Amino acid sequence: MSKSSSKFLALALLSASLVAAPVISAYAAGSEEPKPPATGTSNKGGKKGKKSSSIDSPKFLAGYHTAYTTIYDRHDYTSAIDQLKALDQDDRADVANLIGYSYRKLGDYKVSQVWYERALQADPNHVKTWQYYGLWQLEQGNREQAEYHLQKLAMLAGTNSSEYKSLADALEKPPGTGLVY
Secondary structure, eight states, rough: HHHHHHHHHHHHOOOOOOOHHOOOOOOOOTTTOOOOOOOTOOOOGGGGOOOOOOOGGGGHHHHHHHHHHHHHHHOOOOHHHHHHHHOTTTTTTHHHHHHHHHHTTTHHHHHHHHHHHHHHHOTTTTTTHHHHHHHHHHTTOHHHHHHHHHHHHHHOTTTHHHHHHHHHHHHHSSSTOOOOO
């Protein structure tokens, strides 16, 4: 198969997977569905081969979609962590963020924090990580840090973004209500 045919096939598979993606109405913090990894996302040092961009890897997209469904439809966070780690792409912000989210939902806050920080190291402007890590801060009672995350979201995505609104709504709830987002 020619190089252009391979790229066309990868693009077609990406399009098909996005069209076939389930529509989810409720999320951890009442926000919109997180986006799949961006096409053309680069890796540290621009490595190619095994860690090629997601648009070049239908296997990665299929695995990511499976893990995503496991998290948001089945709420099976332990299986999702295994699925995401099996992708061998945990240096991507999208993947690291979902691993962090899954650990947070399992109540393992220390490990969750490591993954959120890893996601932000991979992409300091990863909006979904700023939202989820802000919710993590709130769950830990760190309201000032959650406010910092909210301001970061305002700068990155605007105050009308679902991520900003989700964290802002969570911050409006009284401290000590015991809510988990």
